[in-house]
Amino acid sequence: MRRYGGPFLLLLIGAAVLRVSLFGDLYLRYVQEGLRPYLIASGAALVLLALTTAALRPALTHTHSHTHAHGGSRLAWLLTLPALALLLFPPPALGSYSAEREAARRAAQGVGTFPALPDGDPVTLTVAEYGSRAVYDSGRSLKGRTVRLTGFVTRDDDGTWYVTRLVVSCCAADATTAKAEIRNATAPPTDTWVTVTGTWHPKGTLGSPTAWPPVLDARTVTKIPEPTNPYEKP
Structure with missing residues (x-):
């Protein structure tokens, strides 16, 4: 599972962006209405990149040392926390x-x-x-x-x-x-x-x-x- 830390993080971020822009109006808490198409495109690109990276991951791991991959995966898992927070608990509008x-x-x-x-x-x-x-x-x-x-x-x-x-x-x-x-x-x-x-x-x-x-x-x-x-x- 560790080898998929990077793709999983990309998938979370992409899903969070799509959640606030494609499946509701939460994006209006962050940007103007006219930027919605760019958010949707960015979220979709991140999801596609995550899936592509996950599919190619077994081949890519042969080009990295065990230590490098292990350290990178730990960092990726730490970065999942803010992405999960955005996906599950989007912050309110400024007040x-x-x-x-x-x-x-x-x-x-x-x-x-x-x-x-x-x-x-x-x-x-x-x-x-x-x-x-x-x-x-x-x-x-x-x-x-x-x-x-x-x-x-x-x-x-x-x-x-x-x-x-x-x-x-x-x-x-x-x-x-x-x-x-x-x-x-x-x-x-x-x-x-x-x-x-x-x-x-x-x-x-x-x-x-x-x-x-x-x-x-x-x-x-x-x-x-x-x-x-x-x-x-x-």
Whole structure:
């Protein structure tokens, strides 16, 4: 069995990649939706490589010494632990722990006029869109409008709470944070997913650090299940 440690490890990793990408939506916890075909292809390639290597293994062992093969197999078996963990216990999406350690993201466009919001209230915005308009829109497009935001709950030590979303450009490793302070409503438990409707509360000087994070005066706060894709696109 030891001689098959390497192929077995490849098979585990390939199966784990296929599990999260081909047989469900777990891959959205790690990468953007557009990368799914590449994950599926990578997982399939690893499985194929594992099967091919296993089939050729008896012939290959004649080219290695007993000591080298034995040491390599032990290393391969040690590496099966993280692969098994990914296959059997995929980690949850990033949450408040990650958000609290990410500095407030500043919009790159600076102060300026934003396009008009769609007609009808409440208007659904991403948390990042709301933050950009609240902090940088010289046209004050949020004024007088009711907006709807969806995210998970984070808190400061003083009890201030936020609806928060992690913004992912490519994969979870590059996630940044968008959040809005919620006022006039009791905070649900940290990491609870909620949809909040309310109105913009002007704060600080437009385009300055005093305007961050944006504030929303809540009218309703509704608990919801975690979305299939927990991240926002920039």
